[in-house]
Amino acid sequence: MPQCDCFREGSEGRWIQIPFCMDRPHRPRSPPRRPRPRKPGKNRDENEEEDDAVGAAAGFQEIKTGEFEGAVLTPLCRGNPRPRFFEGEATALSNWGDLLKGPMRFPKPENRNMTGCPIPLMKTRKDSRSHSFRSNSERAQPLLRQHGRETQDFDDVISDLPLGLPAETRREVVQKLNQILADTMTLRDLYKKSHWQVSGPTFYQLHLLFDKHYEAQVDLVDAIAERIQLLGGISVAMAHDVAETTRIERPPRGREEVPVQISRLLEAHEQIIMEVRSAAQRAADLEDDGTNDLLVSQVLRANEMQVWFLSEHLVPMRLVVAEE
Numbered sequence: 001m002p003q004c005d006c007f008r009e010g011s012e013g014r015w016i017q018i019p020f021c022m023d024r025p026h027r028p029r030s031p032p033r034r035p036r037p038r039k040p041g042k043n044r045d046e047n048e049e050e051d052d053a054v055g056a057a058a059g060f061q062e063i064k065t066g067e068f069e070g071a072v073l074t075p076l077c078r079g080n081p082r083p084r085f086f087e088g089e090a091t092a093l094s095n096w097g098d099l100l101k102g103p104m105r106f107p108k109p110e111n112r113n114m115t116g117c118p119i120p121l122m123k124t125r126k127d128s129r130s131h132s133f134r135s136n137s138e139r140a141q142p143l144l145r146q147h148g149r150e151t152q153d154f155d156d157v158i159s160d161l162p163l164g165l166p167a168e169t170r171r172e173v174v175q176k177l178n179q180i181l182a183d184t185m186t187l188r189d190l191y192k193k194s195h196w197q198v199s200g201p202t203f204y205q206l207h208l209l210f211d212k213h214y215e216a217q218v219d220l221v222d223a224i225a226e227r228i229q230l231l232g233g234i235s236v237a238m239a240h241d242v243a244e245t246t247r248i249e250r251p252p253r254g255r256e257e258v259p260v261q262i263s264r265l266l267e268a269h270e271q272i273i274m275e276v277r278s279a280a281q282r283a284a285d286l287e288d289d290g291t292n293d294l295l296v297s298q299v300l301r302a303n304e305m306q307v308w309f310l311s312e313h314l315v316p317m318r319l320v321v322a323e324e
C-alpha cells in the first residue's frame with residue numbers, strides 16, 4: 001500500500017500518483033506492485049499496449065529502464081521540469097535528479113492546460129476513498145531523513161519577479177547586501193563576545209549596553225537578509241560562510257581590555273557604515289528605492305547611533321576630581 005498523500009487508487013486496481021505539490025515536497029514510499037486485473041478477452045501485453053497508446057497520445061513518457069521503470073513521467077510545467085507520475089505502477093522516488101535522467105517527452109500543446117502543465121488524465125472514481133487505505137499511525141508518521149539538491153544557487157537571483165526591477169539590478173544589489181549582511185552578523189557576534197567578556201569598573205553598564213546593541217544588530221541582520229530574499233537572491237547564513245565573506249578583522253578568542261573591545265567595535269561599525277553609504281547610493285542610482293530606504297533609514301542610522309554611544313566611552317574624563 002502507498003504510504004503518503006500522493007497516491008490514490010486508480011482504475012483497474014492500479015495506484016495513481018497525483019501531481020507533485022511544490023508547497024509540500026515529500027518523498028513517497030514505494031508502493032508494492034499489485035497485479036492488475038486483465039480486461040476480459042485481452043492478455044497482459046494487449047492491456048499494456050493499450051495503456052501506452054493512451055499515454056503517448058497525451059505526451060506522457062514511460063520510463064523504460066532503471067529504478068523507476070514503469071513510472072510515467074510528464075516533465076514540463078512552466079519551463080520547470082517537474083516530474084509527475086501518471087497511471088503507472090509508480091515506483092520508489094528517491095531523487096528528482098535521477099528521474100530527470102530518464103527519457104522524457106514533452107506534452108503536445110493541445111495536451112497542456114493554460115499554465116503549460118500537462119493535462120492530467122487520471123481516472124478517479126466519484127466516490128473515491130482516496131486515503132482510506134492508510135492507518136492513522138501511518139498518517140502521523142513524518143517522512144524523515146530527506147535529502148535533495150539545492151533549488152537555487154547562492155549567486156543566483158530569480159529571473160522574473162513582479163518588482164519592476166531587472167534581474168541584473170537585483171543581482172548587483174543582492175551582492176552588496178550580502179557583504180553588509182556578513183559584516184553585520186560579525187559585528188552582532190562581536191557585541192555578544194564583548195557582552196560576555198567585558199570586565200572592570202564599568203562592567204555592569206557595558207555588559208548591558210553591549211547586549212542592547214547586539215539586539216539592535218539582530219534586527220538589522222533579519223531586515224537585510226529578508227531584503228535579499230525579497231529581491232530573489234539568497235542570503236548568506238551560516239557562520240563559516242560569514243567568516244569567509246566578512247571584511248571585519250577577526251578578534252582573538254581571549255579577553256581584551258575594555259578600550260580595545262570598544263575600539264574593535266567602532267572599527268567594525270565604520271567598515272559597515274562605509275559599505276552602507278556606498279550601497280545606498282548605488283541602489284538609488286539603480287532606482288531600487290526600497291533597498292536605499294532600508295540601508296539609510298535603518299542600517300545607517302542604527303550604526304551611527306551605536307557609534308556615538310560607544311565612542312563616548314573612550315573620552316578620558318575624570319570620574320571624581322575635576323582637572324584644574
Ligand SMILES: [Fe+2]
Nearest residue numbers: 195196207211
Ligand atoms: Fe547575557
